[in-house]
Amino acid sequence: MSRTAVMEGSFAVAEAVKACRPEVIAAYPISPQTHIIEELSKYVADNELSSKYVRADSEFSAASIVYGSSGTGARSYTASSSQGLLLMTEVLYAMAGTRLPVVLTGVNRTVSAPITIQPDHQDTMALRDTGVIQIYVENIQEAYATHIQAFKLAEDHDILLPVMVCMDGWILTHTFEPVKIEEQELVDKFLPPFVPKYRLDPKNPLTYGSYGDDEVPEFRYMMHFAMEKAKTKIQLIAEEYKEIFGDYFGGLTEAYKCEDAEIILVAMGSVIGTIKETIDQLRSEGKKVGVLKVRTYRPFPAEEIFEIVKNAKIVAVIDKSISVGQGGQLATDIKAALINKKTPPLVYSCIAGMGGREVNINTVKYIINKSENSLITNQVPDIDYIEIKRQYLE
Amino acid sequence: MLTIGAVCEAGKSRLNKTGSWRDYYPEITAKCTGCGICELFCPDSSITIIDKKCIINYDYCKGCGICANECPKTAILMKEERK
Numbered sequence: 001m002s003r004t005a006v007m008e009g010s011f012a013v014a015e016a017v018k019a020c021r022p023e024v025i026a027a028y029p030i031s032p033q034t035h036i037i038e039e040l041s042k043y044v045a046d047n048e049l050s051s052k053y054v055r056a057d058s059e060f061s062a063a064s065i066v067y068g069s070s071g072t073g074a075r076s077y078t079a080s081s082s083q084g085l086l087l088m089t090e091v092l093y094a095m096a097g098t099r100l101p102v103v104l105t106g107v108n109r110t111v112s113a114p115i116t117i118q119p120d121h122q123d124t125m126a127l128r129d130t131g132v133i134q135i136y137v138e139n140i141q142e143a144y145a146t147h148i149q150a151f152k153l154a155e156d157h158d159i160l161l162p163v164m165v166c167m168d169g170w171i172l173t174h175t176f177e178p179v180k181i182e183e184q185e186l187v188d189k190f191l192p193p194f195v196p197k198y199r200l201d202p203k204n205p206l207t208y209g210s211y212g213d214d215e216v217p218e219f220r221y222m223m224h225f226a227m228e229k230a231k232t233k234i235q236l237i238a239e240e241y242k243e244i245f246g247d248y249f250g251g252l253t254e255a256y257k258c259e260d261a262e263i264i265l266v267a268m269g270s271v272i273g274t275i276k277e278t279i280d281q282l283r284s285e286g287k288k289v290g291v292l293k294v295r296t297y298r299p300f301p302a303e304e305i306f307e308i309v310k311n312a313k314i315v316a317v318i319d320k321s322i323s324v325g326q327g328g329q330l331a332t333d334i335k336a337a338l339i340n341k342k343t344p345p346l347v348y349s350c351i352a353g354m355g356g357r358e359v360n361i362n363t364v365k366y367i368i369n370k371s372e373n374s375l376i377t378n379q380v381p382d383i384d385y386i387e388i389k390r391q392y393l394e
Numbered sequence: 395m396l397t398i399g400a401v402c403e404a405g406k407s408r409l410n411k412t413g414s415w416r417d418y419y420p421e422i423t424a425k426c427t428g429c430g431i432c433e434l435f436c437p438d439s440s441i442t443i444i445d446k447k448c449i450i451n452y453d454y455c456k457g458c459g460i461c462a463n464e465c466p467k468t469a470i471l472m473k474e475e476r477k
Contacts, residue, residue: 099399160398198401205404218396226398 002182009140009172010035012179016147019187023074026054026065030084031117032169033107059084063091070100073196079105085123095162096131098209101154102162109169118356119169121321131223133163134298136268140177142249143167155194168270227299252301254293255308261290263371267318268294278364302337314346316371320353327383352386416457418472422448425469432461
């Protein structure tokens with residue numbers, strides 16, 4: 001039987017990872033990821049989990065350790081945040097390039113400078129081009145389920161790419177919610193042991209990521225093709241999870257009250273909960289509004305997004321990060337998804353919630369209000385910095 | 395047909411004779427005692443000590459000069475490669 005417990009988000013993630021029976025865990029602590037790896041190290045110390053737990057001397061080392069262990073055919077896990085994730089960057093490229101299915105949690109926290117431990121998506125956005133699959137989760141239960149699904153996805157022989165589950169630091173890792181913890185036997189049924197395609201073995205030595213003189217474009221093509229295949233696989237795995245456990249959190253996207261919506265908000269992560277609440281309020285006032293949750297950011301589900309938003313008049317995209325000198329990354333990708341379509345909706349790019357600045361119901365209402373005004377004037381600002389404090393700038 | 399992750403059988407670097415990259419080559423003089431320090435320091439594993447004698451594998455030695463720098467007896471001289 002599954003059990004439901006009121007649990008901190010980090011501990012729910014640790015429970016999920018434990019149920020997946022990773023053989024190697026390597027990590028270096030950084031806020032707000034710390035509680036996840038603390039709890040996992042406790043499981044190992046208490047013999048509740050028979051993993052090799054390695055406390056690394058840096059995130060670069062932690063990533064390198066799981067890179068190596070995954071190469072030997074061991075199911076491997078790590079987690080980090082912010083500059084810790086950035087320190088892993090080089091290894092993540094290597095992991096994706098050598099097609100090793102490490103699962104990691106990207107606990108979202110902004111990147112220094114200025115130094116702060118507050119959450120936004122700046123850190124994982126910097127890793128979007130690595131070849132690592134990125135799935136952003138909305139709540140703790142989804143974080144739990146997505147970690148279990150992530151191992152199955154990463155280790156699929158058609159995919160074989162690292163998977164990063166992105167969850168907002170503090171908002172999801174350090175808050176408490178009732179969480180359904182699944183029965184170990186069912187998790188084992190859903191997720192059989194990892195069967196590697198290749199395995200590092202002293203008796204049968206192999207070279208990983210060997211020298212590529214003329215083949216680099218083909219290797220990148222193969223990675224991109226695997227990402228494309230992951231779009232179908234992610235949905236199949238989510239369906240399979242639903243069959244076994246009864247819970248479903250969407251595959252690539254989740255559309256909430258979008259069918260007849262004239263204004264559709266698009267966002268990722270925990271802010272979706274706040275937006276849904278606002279949508280419910282505005283719907284009761286008769287406003288035709290909806291929200292599209294982008295769950296899978298890489299691979300980017302451009303076609304699915306177009307199908308959901310094609311009948312809307314305006315799409316307001318909330319980015320909790322910025323590509324400095326360009327704008328919101330999600331908004332840019334949404335625009336790219338619509339650009340070659342006939343009569344696409346307008347796209348309104350909003351930068352909000354950076355450095356942990358609160359995005360509450362009033363913020364969402366403000367964005368919807370501005371979207372309504374844009375429909376009247378038929379003009380959209382290129383980029384809108386929501387609730388920027390002008391007094392700091394004068 | 396490429397394998398995913400550029401995985402291939404090990405030992406392929408032996409096929410790439412990097413000695414051709416060399417501008418300077420090490421020459422062992424009579425002062426060599428065969429102590430083996432150069433063997434430990436060589437980053438290309440191009441030195442072996444056999445019967446207290448220092449043997450350099452010029453197929454792979456890139457001529458970095460670390461052996462000459464580390465030799466306590468200054469028994470290794472770096473000479474310009476004439477091609």
